[in-house]
Amino acid sequence: FKKVAHACSSAPLTYKRSCFESMGRDVGGVYRGRPGEAITACSNAPYGELRTGCLTGAAQDAFWDPSGQDEALKFCKILNDTGEKSACYNIIFGRAPEVLSSKAELQNFCSKAEIEFQNSCLERIQS
Numbered sequence: 569f570k571k572v573a574h575a576c577s578s579a580p581l582t583y584k585r586s587c588f589e590s591m592g593r594d595v596g597g598v599y600r601g602r603p604g605e606a607i608t609a610c611s612n613a614p615y616g617e618l619r620t621g622c623l624t625g626a627a628q629d630a631f632w633d634p635s636g637q638d639e640a641l642k643f644c645k646i647l648n649d650t651g652e653k654s655a656c657y658n659i660i661f662g663r664a665p666e667v668l669s670s671k672a673e674l675q676n677f678c679s680k681a682e683i684e685f686q687n688s689c690l691e692r693i694q695s
Contacts, residue, residue: 569595573612573622588618592625600630603643620652624659631663634673641680657685661692 569591576587592610599606603626610622623643631640640663644656661678668674678689 569609570612573614576618577614584618585621588613588621589625592622592627593629594625595622596626596629599626601639603630603639603646606643607647620655623647623652624655627656627660628663631660631667634668637664637667637677638680641677644685645682657681657688658692661685661689664689665693 572591572594573588576584576591579587591613595606595609599609606626607623610619610626613619613622627640627643630636630643637660640660644653644660647653647656661681664674664677668677674693675690678686678693681689
């Protein structure tokens with residue numbers, strides 16, 4: 569993924585963000601079930617918005633169906649950077665209503681997030 573990050577960094581400015589998000593989805597697929605390794609792969613992206621794009625792409629990749637919710641939550645939980653963690657939770661909280669079909673499933677999902685993010689999750693799923 570070092571080569572992919574280099575290629576994304578060389579892309580025209582208007583495409584960089586989507587390039588790194590796409591890289592993240594690939595990272596998520598390669599390192600499915602191994603969020604620590606996926607996070608390490610995304611560290612090839614420049615710190616800031618572009619690395620965050622990679623991380624959110626990887627988190628989304630884990631959560632295409634209900635069976636991926638715990639992996640997506642774990643991915644966000646082990647991030648250390650506050651901004652990256654918030655972006656990660658924001659992206660999976662937005663995806664939850666698309667993946668989980670009942671209010672009970674959504675509430676259960678939110679209850680598994682880190683305590684300081686649970687209210688944000690509940691607000692997102694009710695809007």
